[in-house]
Amino acid sequence: MAVRVTAGPPSTAASRAASQQQQDLRAHELNLIRKQAANWRNGLAALLGLVAGIAVIKGSSQTSTFPTNIKIAATIGMLAVLAFASVGAFLGMRAAYGLPKRRTLEGDLDGLLAYDRARVRRAVRDLRLTIAATFLAIVSLAFTAAVSWLATPVTNATPSLVRVTTTEGTRLCGQLQAARPGSVVLVSGGHEIVIRASGLSSIAFVHSC
Amino acid sequence: LTKELGYMVSSEIAWNEKAATTAQVEIRPNEQSPEAIIISGTCPRCNDLTVQIEPIIIYSGFRSNAVREALLRAAAKVRKRDVEVICACGITHQGAPSGQAGCGASWVLRVSWDG
Numbered sequence: 001m002a003v004r005v006t007a008g009p010p011s012t013a014a015s016r017a018a019s020q021q022q023q024d025l026r027a028h029e030l031n032l033i034r035k036q037a038a039n040w041r042n043g044l045a046a047l048l049g050l051v052a053g054i055a056v057i058k059g060s061s062q063t064s065t066f067p068t069n070i071k072i073a074a075t076i077g078m079l080a081v082l083a084f085a086s087v088g089a090f091l092g093m094r095a096a097y098g099l100p101k102r103r104t105l106e107g108d109l110d111g112l113l114a115y116d117r118a119r120v121r122r123a124v125r126d127l128r129l130t131i132a133a134t135f136l137a138i139v140s141l142a143f144t145a146a147v148s149w150l151a152t153p154v155t156n157a158t159p160s161l162v163r164v165t166t167t168e169g170t171r172l173c174g175q176l177q178a179a180r181p182g183s184v185v186l187v188s189g190g191h192e193i194v195i196r197a198s199g200l201s202s203i204a205f206v207h208s209c
Numbered sequence: 210l211t212k213e214l215g216y217m218v219s220s221e222i223a224w225n226e227k228a229a230t231t232a233q234v235e236i237r238p239n240e241q242s243p244e245a246i247i248i249s250g251t252c253p254r255c256n257d258l259t260v261q262i263e264p265i266i267i268y269s270g271f272r273s274n275a276v277r278e279a280l281l282r283a284a285a286k287v288r289k290r291d292v293e294v295i296c297a298c299g300i301t302h303q304g305a306p307s308g309q310a311g312c313g314a315s316w317v318l319r320v321s322w323d324g
């Protein structure tokens with residue numbers, strides 16, 4: 001383990017400029033990361049606001065007509081969006097502003113350098129997690145939207161069409177007009193058909209004929 | 210402190226040789242995963258103490274500095290680096306631009322290490 005130092009090549013205007021640029025990069029490294037984190041946090045905050053707005057304004061009315069399993073999937077998706085966006089927003093803020101922490105600062109250059117690098121590494125790690133959380137929140141939102149769009153609402157209204165089979169085996173289908181003691185009346189093809197109860201084999205409500 | 214030796218952007222090959230014998234160079238945090246080179250010593254022009262922290266690994270934007278970042282990472286792997294040290298002594302030299310530390314001199318050291 002040894003560090004060797006020898007005379008380098010002659011300095012040029014380009015090498016001096018590159019050296020100065022590297023010093024600038026090092027000096028502004030943390031600020032650049034913090035600025036990026038603030039932008040990601042803003043995006044996540046907007047997403048969080050959107051989801052919260054939808055949840056409050058629409059409430060459960062949007063999913064009330066969905067089957068139970070779809071309702072559960074949509075709710076899980078929405079909660080996942082909120083969870084990822086919240087965690088991401090927190091990490092984004094921590095990357096952008098840091099958290100106040102009591103620590104012993106080493107007085108020598110090594111200690112200061114180590115402290116500086118640790119701050120940068122922490123901010124970078126938080127920023128990367130923020131980005132991951134943002135994408136996970138977007139995927140969860142897409143999942144929730146897809147579930148909501150593809151779900152077929154359950155119709156609770158009782159169908160008014162009936163399919164009747166007579167004791168003779170004839171099948172009739174039409175709008176139930178009346179159900180009287182001893183007979184049912186349905187309208188099929190514009191004609192009113194009266195069927196006696198004694199001639200009925202079966203009757204069933206259907207959504208379509 | 211103000212020194213009569215004026216500020217001048219300058220470099221001489223002899224300064225590289227002189228500084229190579231006097232500079233103290235350390236790799237931080239260690240030679241296996243280096244992140245920075247600390248070079249300290251006297252400036253071969255003004256003879257004042259100066260320190261430079263040369264970054265090897267840096268985190269920056271995802272767009273504008275991606276190429277430079279990749280170059281720095283590649284440099285970290287080869288374990289050899291030509292470092293241009295620019296005098297940053299705490300003395301104010303006559304004619305120095307406002308807020309500019311050092312006498313303006315620069316010299317190049319070739320630093321290599323086992324990892």
